[in-house]
Amino acid sequence: MNNLSISEKAFNLLNGVVCLYKPAGVPLKGCRHSLLLKLCQDLNASGVRSPEKRVFISGDTTKQLRIKVKPSYADDVLVVGPRFQSEDFKCIWTTHLGMRVSGVCIMGLNQGTKMARNLQNNYPIRTYHLHGQLGLMTKNMHIDGQVVEKGRFDFIKRENFDKLMSTIQASNQKKMFQLAQVDTQSQMAYDLAIKGLIRPVSNKEPLIYGIKCISLELPHFIVEVNIINEYENYLLSLVHEIGLKLRCSAACTAIRCIRYSSFTIDQALLMKHWNLQFVLDNIRECNSVYAKMRKLPSFITEESYFENKANQMNI
Incomplete structure (x- = not known):
């Protein structure tokens, strides 16, 4: 029972x-x-559960004693808390x-x-929606910061955005092989590519796997980015960099994670x-x-992770 x-x-x-x-x-x-x-x-x-029972013995020791079982005050919720x-x-x-x-x-x-x-x-890949506003620059690169510059944004077209997104993605794809210390024209690079996504050895190096503009309604825009090893300031600086590359200024208005692996x-x-x-x-x-x-061949368990770390230290 x-x-x-x-x-x-x-x-x-x-x-x-x-x-x-x-x-x-x-x-x-x-x-x-x-x-x-x-x-x-x-x-x-x-x-x-109810409080545990406690046995109480009372009476004259020279005579028959009285034995009672009562809830223990030491186990009462009012004494020990929830x-x-x-x-x-x-x-x-x-x-x-x-x-x-x-x-x-x-x-x-x-x-x-x-x-x-x-x-x-x-090192799972995360997907973010970065919301930004063009024509505005702040001290902390976020909309809640002090405004330091305002500028024009009406000259920016969707073609400019798409071209910039392609450039950023291409540079990060090249960066994948650089972090893996592999020549992009070698057989080793091909072998790594067919195994799936190339992840950096260090977990401190942000790497973008995909980026695209999913909404552009001037001055507001939304960029979807698939990234690894990211942190808040890096995502803020990414929106800031997009504004600079478009010969404008931009401030982040919101960061939203929509997928974790x-x-x-x-x-x-x-x-x-x-x-x-x-x-x-x-x-x-x-x-x-x-x-x-966990059933995926590429999934790393905690035991195999520390085993790989030990092998790297021995090397």
């Missing part, structure tokens, strides 16, 4: 990766705190999203922290859905996606 309470059974199911939608202006630590706080509230409200607290969870995020970035955020819960590290070790924005839970039932359903779905990714 299973004597576990409802909340304990639910807690045992909170193992895996969960896909969340991180709002802009909220740090990752704040998202983690909000998620765990809501899970603890739902678990504590779904029926926790049964489930944030410290009971293990939770890590797979990639750092800056304060201004919104979109897909993958977190590993409890035993899912190992799955999250495996995703990190595979096989996890899309359609699977991401909004903050209002960060409760026990939605998270359990999302973990089940995301674990299924992870299982399919």
Whole structure:
């Protein structure tokens, strides 16, 4: 017979990766705190175990003693606090999203922290939508910064944008082989190309795999970029560079992550859905996606990752 309470059974199911939608202006630590706080509230409200019993012996020792079994005050919720607290969870995020970035955020819960590290070790490609405004330059390259320059933008055409996107993508494709230290005209370069995407050895070097303009309504534009090893300031500088290459100025108005490897924005839970039932359903779905990714020949597990690192050090 299973004597576990409802909340304990639910807690045992909170193992895996969960896909969340991180709002802009909220740090990752704040998202983690909000998620765990809501899970603890739902678990504590779904029926926790009763306080453990304690045996009380009273009476005159020279006579027959009275034995009573009562709930122990030392195990009472009012004394020790709620049964489930944030410290009971293990939770890590797979990639750092800056304060201004919104979109897909993958977190590993409890035993899912190992799955999250495996995703990190595979250097997954992320897809972003970069929203920008032409004719405006700020100190921090974002729309919320101090404006330092305003200029014309009415001369920019869609052809100019498409040509620039092709140039940026071509230069980064050449950069792939440079980071791999392979001549683009060699047989080794061909062998690497047919195996799939070439990923840099270092996880500190941003690399663009694809970039295109998906919307242009002057002065506003949206650029979709497939990238790896990115960070917030690099994405801001990319929008700034696009403005300079177009002989104009540009400031970023929003950064939105719409895809993390096989996890899309359609699977991401909004903050209002960060409760026990939605998270359990999302973990089940995301674990299924992870299982399919793990079957891929190119997928690197945590064990093989450290083995490769050791081999590189020996070399």
